[in-house]
Amino acid sequence: MVDKVRFAFTEVNPELGALSTLPYLPLILSYQNRSVSILGLLDTGSSVNVLPYEIGLRLGAVWERQRLSVPLGGNLARFEAKALVLMANVEQFPTVELAFAWTRDRNAPLILGHMNFFLAFDVCFYRSELAFEISPKIA
Amino acid sequence: MLLTELIPLVKELSHTDKLLLIHFLAAELLKESSLVPLDAEDKVASLGLYDSFEAAAVLAKALAEEKAATHG
Numbered sequence: 696m697v698d699k700v701r702f703a704f705t706e707v708n709p710e711l712g713a714l715s716t717l718p719y720l721p722l723i724l725s726y727q728n729r730s731v732s733i734l735g736l737l738d739t740g741s742s743v744n745v746l747p748y749e750i751g752l753r754l755g756a757v758w759e760r761q762r763l764s765v766p767l768g769g770n771l772a773r774f775e776a777k778a779l780v781l782m783a784n785v786e787q788f789p790t791v792e793l794a795f796a797w798t799r800d801r802n803a804p805l806i807l808g809h810m811n812f813f814l815a816f817d818v819c820f821y822r823s824e825l826a827f828e829i830s831p832k833i834a
Numbered sequence: 835m836l837l838t839e840l841i842p843l844v845k846e847l848s849h850t851d852k853l854l855l856i857h858f859l860a861a862e863l864l865k866e867s868s869l870v871p872l873d874a875e876d877k878v879a880s881l882g883l884y885d886s887f888e889a890a891a892v893l894a895k896a897l898a899e900e901k902a903a904t905h906g
Binding site for chain 1: 882883884885886887888889890892893894895896897900901
């Protein structure tokens with residue numbers, strides 16, 4: 696099995712070109728019997744993973760059934776958030792459980808942060824090459 | 835205790851204690867209504883996602899509960 700996969704940074708604004716590139720990771724999130732293919736922003740500056748409200752709904756999660764409230768800071772502090780554990784697939788790596796702060800904010804991006812994305816995967820950034828490499832945590 | 839019994843006792847409180855009692859009652863009502871005081875929201879808002887460690891602890895708990903439910 697390949698132990699490391701390289702991805703290119705994603706250009707967000709064509710007018711700004713390389714200045715607007717960000718490390719977005721394609722992954723598949725699953726909950727019960729539903730899946731969504733999505734891009735997640737690798738954010739080493741975030742303590743937590745964040746799931747936008749709409750994505751949780753598309754996965755069939757029911758807001759009222761989630762028990763644990765998550766006290767987010769920053770711009771998302773104004774919105775209620777609940778803990779939601781999803782299954783995640785990155786490339787051909789083994790499936791992992793990712794815990795998200797599922798925010799009521801409909802405009803929030805999907806953020807992959809320290810708890811627990813960066814506990815499940817090692818990531819090496821090559822910003823000057825506009826690329827990053829990712830490998831699953833060695834058990 | 836009935837309110838009619840409490841009121842004479844409240845009247846005996848000092849001005850400061852009456853103000854503190856109002857503050858206490860307001861905090862109790864907010865708590866019972868699951869509302870966050872405005873000044874507390876400001877405190878949370880001053881933090882960022884970069885130091886939402888309490889949130890990270892909640893997610894760790896959610897993961898542990900999920901693992902326990904899945905693997906017994």
